[in-house]
Amino acid sequence: MLAKRFQRTAALTAAALALPIALTACSSDSGKDGGDSGASGAASSSAAMPSKSSMPGTGTMAKPFGPACSSVPTSGAGSFDGMSQDPVATAASNNPDLSTLVSAVKKAGLVDTLNNAKGITVFAPTNEAFAKIPKATLDKVLGDKAMLTKILTYHVVGQKVTPSQLGSGSFTSLEKEKVMTSGSDDSFKVNGSANIVCGNVPTANATVYIIDSVLMPKM
Numbered sequence: 001m002l003a004k005r006f007q008r009t010a011a012l013t014a015a016a017l018a019l020p021i022a023l024t025a026c027s028s029d030s031g032k033d034g035g036d037s038g039a040s041g042a043a044s045s046s047a048a049m050p051s052k053s054s055m056p057g058t059g060t061m062a063k064p065f066g067p068a069c070s071s072v073p074t075s076g077a078g079s080f081d082g083m084s085q086d087p088v089a090t091a092a093s094n095n096p097d098l099s100t101l102v103s104a105v106k107k108a109g110l111v112d113t114l115n116n117a118k119g120i121t122v123f124a125p126t127n128e129a130f131a132k133i134p135k136a137t138l139d140k141v142l143g144d145k146a147m148l149t150k151i152l153t154y155h156v157v158g159q160k161v162t163p164s165q166l167g168s169g170s171f172t173s174l175e176k177e178k179v180m181t182s183g184s185d186d187s188f189k190v191n192g193s194a195n196i197v198c199g200n201v202p203t204a205n206a207t208v209y210i211i212d213s214v215l216m217p218k219m
Contacts, residue, residue: 123156
């Protein structure tokens with residue numbers, strides 16, 4: 001009698017132990033078939049999606065893009081790695097194509113303001129962008145600190161703008177007016193006219209989008 005009871009108890013215990021193992025096996029099998037929401041499903045999902053670094057406009061993992069990026073030095077203070085170590089005004093001073101902008105920033109007394117700001121975005125006009133402005137007009141702007149400050153702060157947004165936000169973006173500049181962006185893939189415009197020629201350039205405190213025209217706020 002005792003032997004039969006022992007055999008029955010042993011059988012029930014074995015069945016109870018086998019149940020979670022069977023359920024685990026079923027769950028694992030269903031994940032392989034495509035329904036798992038756990039680690040294996042996540043791995044399959046990430047494998048199916050292209051990496052962020054290969055997709056234009058995917059934010060912090062996207063690399064600098066644009067035709068003018070090829071002219072950036074591969075090493076030294078003016079390289080992407082070098083600029084990422086310095087605050088934005090200092091980083092810009094290491095790029096020869098931004099020397100007019102740097103001179104204007106100094107005239108307006110904005111070097112410390114830009115270098116001490118956190119998480120900003122700068123739309124930085126090249127020397128050629130400033131050269132599009134008639135010399136008499138440019139000289140007048142450079143000689144008027146209030147006007148120069150208004151124009152320069154219109155090129156600065158008080159937040160980090162990622163490439164993924166450029167397709168149809170509206171951002172408030174430090175000058176308080178809106179800056180509009182549009183485009184797709186690696187081709188974007190600011191305010192419908194200025195082309196981003198090298199975008200998503202990192203500095204220690206800002207993201208820089210180098211543009212081929214000077215942006216003008218309402219005067």
